Amino acid sequence: MPSLQIIAVIAISAVLGIGSVWLAVVGDVGFEAIRAGAWTAWPTAGADDSDPYIRARFSRTGELPISAAEGTAFVATADSAGETLVGHCDYLITGRTPAAQWWTLTLYRDADLSLIANPTERYGFNSTNIVREPDGSFDIVVAPRARPGNWLPSDEKAKALRLVFRLYDTPIATGGSVADIEMPRIERGHCR
Amino acid sequence: MSDHIQPIRGPVTWDAGQKGRWSIDGGRLGLLAAITVVLAAIVHLVTILVIPSFATRDAWSRINEIAEPIGITLLPRARPGDEVLPGLDPAIVYGACLFDLNQGPFAITAPMPGDYWSVSFHTREGIIFYAVNDEAAASRRFDIEIRNAQQMRQFRLEYPEPDEEILTIEAPGNIGFALIRALVSTPSLRPRVEAAVAATVCETFVPPPPVTEPVGPPLPRPSPLR
Missing domain, CATH: 1.20.5 (Single alpha-helices involved in coiled-coils or other helix-helix interfaces)
Incomplete structure (x- = not known):
């Protein structure tokens, strides 16, 4: 009928x-995403003209957006080959960072953006505590078990991980060139 | 096209045709599918637009829950399983001040040492209407006043000359919070950075009760002798 x-x-x-x-x-x-390799940023997050999808997402998760005047947050939930970041694999984050006064790199569980508990209380690196190569580049190893060098502890049981690279005071967010942003690569290593 | 329009004109024949309850000819199915897609698109757009108004666990709600109504509140340091907001940067000390311009203009003053800091003003709807960091503010004291449109008009009338020392910003909404971010570059500096953020002064200027007599020197009255 x-x-x-x-x-x-x-x-x-x-x-x-x-x-x-x-x-x-x-x-x-x-709609207003900047993509650089495995990384995505939404520089208009929090702006009064930001697209409604970005606004809806932030009001759902409860995250605090970073305004363009403060910096930019690049998010990666997959490696440079496009595979989802998982807790039982090791990842090598290697390369350089774009121009920024300061940066921090933090590892979260993707499900609820919570930090991963570990005995060293290390949840990320920043531009001052990272150990660099002589040429200024760096290697960070994301792994559930301790590694020499810049080890970022993950959780073997985590189904999905999220890396957030926050650039504080960066020309990218305030109208700098988007095309030639060089972000570090994320390469998958050994999986258990 | 006419195939799609025709069936809508003839629902009588459809009823009178003694067909089975669920038998639909192709034209009518196409029309129903088209209506479904258009309706789904409308539902999609409306839902996306109203989500922020109905969010109960957004940043504003979470900060309003833990922040003191007056003065600055340091967000507790993010630790695994004990985060007041998701996705906080563990290398940042966050301080929040709630403001309600219905009560009067809001002012924030802070001595900000340390490596990197920024202050941003968020409305209840999640819009950042002003933000400044240490580099951009180098030539200024960190001394910001927030007023709504009406308070701004009144302020401009009372002080037509702009004040170089105090930055006055017009807020698009009456309710929101100011957020201070300060970077802890090495863990040993954390107590100092936390103390600096805690020393931020946030205050609301509650206007004095309206006076009937105009303030200031009395107007010269015309002399009755002249």
Whole structure:
């Protein structure tokens, strides 16, 4: 009957509409993203003209956005080959950073953006405590077990990890060139 | 196209046709599918736009829950399993001051030593309407006043000359919070950075009760002798 069809149309469109919102918000959709290798940034987050997907995502997660005047946060949930970052694999983060007064790199569980407990109480590195190569580049090893060098402890049981590279006071956010941002590579190593 | 439009004109024949309850001809199915897609798109857009208004666990709600109504509150240091907000930077000391411009203009003053710091002003809706960091503010004292549109007009009337020392910003909303970020470059500096952030002064100027007599020297009255 037509009334049944109307109900079916309304129900299906509600499921499709709300379901697609859920996927967009959980899946980090944003029209104003900057991509550099494995890394993505949303420099308009928090701005009054930011796109509604970015705003919806931040109000869902409860994160504090960094405004362009303060810096930019680059997020990676996959390695440079496009594979999801998982707790039971080791990752080598290698390369250089774009121009910024300061930077920090932090590892989170992707599910709830919580930190990963470890006996050394190390949750990330920053531009002052990283050990660099003579040429200014650096290597960071993300692994559940201790490693020599710049070891960033992860959790073997974590299904998905998130790396956040925060550049504080960077020309990128305030109209600098986007095309030639050089971000470190994330290479997958040994998996258990 | 006419195939799609035709069935909508003839629901009578559809009912009268004694077809099975669920048998639909192709044209009508196409029309229903088109309506479904358009409706789904509308639901999608409306939902995306209203999510921020209905969010109960957004940054504002979480900060409003833990922050003191007056003065600055240091967010507890992020530790695994004990984070007040998700995705905090463990290398940053965060301080938050709530403001409510309905009560009066808001001012924030801080002596900011240390490596990197910034202050940003967030509305309840999650919009950052002003932010400044140590580099950009090098020539200024860190002394910022927030006023709403009405308070701003009044302020401009009372003080037409801009004050070089104090930065006055117009807020798009009455309720929100100021957030101070200060970087801890080495763990040993953390107590010093925390003390500096805690020394921030946030205050609301509650205006004095309205006076009936105009303030200031009395106007010269015309002499009755003249």
